[in-house]
Amino acid sequence: MVLYGTAALALCMLVGMLIGEVLGVLLGVDANVGGVGFAMIMLVLVADWLRRKELLPKPTEQGMLFWGAMYIPIVIAMASTQNVAEAVDGGPMAIAAGLAALLAGAALVPVLSRIGGQSEPLPAMTEEEKQEA
Amino acid sequence: MELVADILERNGLVFAFVVVGAMMMISGFLSRKLTRGRLQGSAIAIMLGLVLAYVGGVNTGGESGLADIAIFSGLGLMGGAMLRDLAIVATAYGVDLQEIKKSGAAGGLSLLLGVIVSFIVGALVAAAFGYTDPASLATIGSGAATYIVGPVTGTAVGAGSDVIALSVAAGLVKAVVVMVGTPMIAPLIGLNNPKSAMAFGGLMGTTSGVAGGLAATDKRLVPYGAMTATFYTGLACLLGPSIFYFMLRMMLG
Numbered sequence: 001m002v003l004y005g006t007a008a009l010a011l012c013m014l015v016g017m018l019i020g021e022v023l024g025v026l027l028g029v030d031a032n033v034g035g036v037g038f039a040m041i042m043l044v045l046v047a048d049w050l051r052r053k054e055l056l057p058k059p060t061e062q063g064m065l066f067w068g069a070m071y072i073p074i075v076i077a078m079a080s081t082q083n084v085a086e087a088v089d090g091g092p093m094a095i096a097a098g099l100a101a102l103l104a105g106a107a108l109v110p111v112l113s114r115i116g117g118q119s120e121p122l123p124a125m126t127e128e129e130k131q132e133a
Numbered sequence: 134m135e136l137v138a139d140i141l142e143r144n145g146l147v148f149a150f151v152v153v154g155a156m157m158m159i160s161g162f163l164s165r166k167l168t169r170g171r172l173q174g175s176a177i178a179i180m181l182g183l184v185l186a187y188v189g190g191v192n193t194g195g196e197s198g199l200a201d202i203a204i205f206s207g208l209g210l211m212g213g214a215m216l217r218d219l220a221i222v223a224t225a226y227g228v229d230l231q232e233i234k235k236s237g238a239a240g241g242l243s244l245l246l247g248v249i250v251s252f253i254v255g256a257l258v259a260a261a262f263g264y265t266d267p268a269s270l271a272t273i274g275s276g277a278a279t280y281i282v283g284p285v286t287g288t289a290v291g292a293g294s295d296v297i298a299l300s301v302a303a304g305l306v307k308a309v310v311v312m313v314g315t316p317m318i319a320p321l322i323g324l325n326n327p328k329s330a331m332a333f334g335g336l337m338g339t340t341s342g343v344a345g346g347l348a349a350t351d352k353r354l355v356p357y358g359a360m361t362a363t364f365y366t367g368l369a370c371l372l373g374p375s376i377f378y379f380m381l382r383m384m385l386g
Contacts, residue, residue, distance in 0.1 A: 101250070
């Protein structure tokens, strides 16, 4: 049943969100702290467990893979609903601050990547993977 | 005509699938013909989306880009936080847990560094534009973290509403430039493996920016970057109105 996969995914997201929200309350901040991150780790563990118990038939798996595949279209919809007009309206200071934050952060990526040994680049995408993207 | 618009409005989400599908087709075509596949179709589609968002925002004066135009309102649901987060979580399916464990230290450190660097850079830019009071500097520095943190800090430290609006704008600019800029700088900073993606997510922090930027770079990096980015806003909300503000007050007397 394809919905079992989607339902499991949805449940992981909701539980993760709940953890993030509780963590926010405990820390006294008005934000969800890592809800999506907890949900992702939960999904990885749950999927792994289900697979080992052989409770993850193909249709169930499809219910999760579909939403992963919908990621890029959803992000494109997200881009088209951003408040770009206000970002541009913010003037030179807002643009300078945003841009400087990107550049300063990006410059640190190579430094942090060195922690705990170099990582290998991912292999080039296969034609099949390109089709999905 | 009115009849058509009515149907599209009532079936907003379904029409959004058509709109995004069309955008992806056009972008894929442009990617193949104009850049010979060098610039990914999804990168072009995201830029196209941002341009349309600008057009929509300017025409309606609203806050949700193209979704402020009634027939495109379904884009707001499709690209809203709920489905976006569901899709991000779904990308974790098939993620290598070993990879996350291996990159845990780098990811955690990147979060702390990312928040601090954004605060400092934002405050420096604000100072360069003539702001001198700790409340304004802290607010704009927080906005350079993400557009959620700016108002949180601004409200807590009692910054003016014009400064808070600027901090939101700074955060929005960051989200947009991360979306557009990531595929361009990725080769320069070695953003081609899970560990550097986790560091990148923690350093940038803007969930929408990282989500869009990594999608346009290499889809397989998305779960790793998103995982760290999701902790960033909370951490910045914690540090912005407290330590960061107090440090500024101490430094500026």
